[in-house]
Amino acid sequence: MTPDMPETIVKICGLSSPETLLAAIGAGADMAGFVFFEKSPRHIDLETARTLGLMAQGRIAKVALTVDAGDSALQEIVDALAPDMLQLHGKESPARVAAAKARFGLPVIKAVGVAAAGDVAAAQAYQGVADVLLFDAKPAPGAAVPGGAGVAFDWDLLRGISDKKWMLSGGLDAGNVAEALRRTGAPAVDVSSGVERERGVKDSALIEKFVSAVRSL
Template sequence: MAATSAAMTQSAIVKICGLSSPETLLAAIESGADMAGFVFFEKSPRHIDFETARTLGLLAQDRISKVALAVDADDAALQDIIEALAPDYLQLHGIETPARVAEVKARFGLPVIKAAGVATPADVEAARAYEGVADVILFDAKPAPNAAVPGGAGVAFDWSLLRGVAAKHWMLSGGLTPENVAEAMRLTGARAVDVSSGVERERGVKDAAKIAGFLAAARLS
């Protein structure tokens, strides 16, 4: 793997999420990203099918860690995703409980990133339930109750809520861009960041120059 949960304590771990083409995957690799996220959720504009996953998975193999993002997927769906992508991580981005996270880890033997939506201090505290279960907690902006997708909306939350967060391995996401990622890392102390819409030229379409700019800004933090 290009990155592991243990590496979350090192400097500036960067994940580019929602990659869907060889060109943008190569842009992430060439810019020095540590993790490439691939979305398996049909309501998302970044959703990829299994044929695309196989192509991108082979291109990424041994060059960057592959993260498969799923939303409240059952075991059969996760098995199909794993067979197509051969991911290094599973990212659970729905309302999966700590018990469900533990089940997924036990069944598939892969490290799990668990997304936790944040809008209030209580949300940060609630995420503590995943400590010791998820390998990485990803703090993201909490979606609106009627949102069609649980992330990737380009919305930031109050980063000051994460000051002094106790979770050992965690990532910051939600509304990050090449212009604000350095400030977000400074305010929160994050040493791992995840971006999707902030490096797009249009919804669901990544921009190579923005990916490079994001990596440069994060690594200078």
């Protein structure tokens, strides 16, 4: 998310196959997200990460998504994928975000679950620590995974955010992303389940359709 990228930034998250990674690259997406969380249907192992990381190198920004991972697990992921950014999608504190940035020397996206205005306000604790805030729908109590459920939240809660280093996620697809951008002014969008033909399985045509919907604005 840099000044030389005036277009809305598009991140396709949960990629797990060469075919769909190439579809994201071909469609002109800016970021490819790879999930390292065994409870997620989008989880990839380190061998797959190495393969996809090499394919993506120099063609699309690579984001490694983890959930409350320790340093040893993060090191294995960094070694395998060589990501451009880390995405911390669990309950990581501002101190943990700062520590991960310092240890791995990578910019960090911090995901924040949103259900009410107080959640947006609480996210300010990460200002100046996380490089990018990602606002996602808050998971239901007891949910096995903290995201990727295809659920949207009240986008109007994000109106008035002046900081340009944030992303909108949660329930986006090609049919509603234009409305989401109109209502929020989000500088970047993140999609996962909205480009899947079944849970955890990306669809190349839906990826292309989503990116086209954003780029047509």
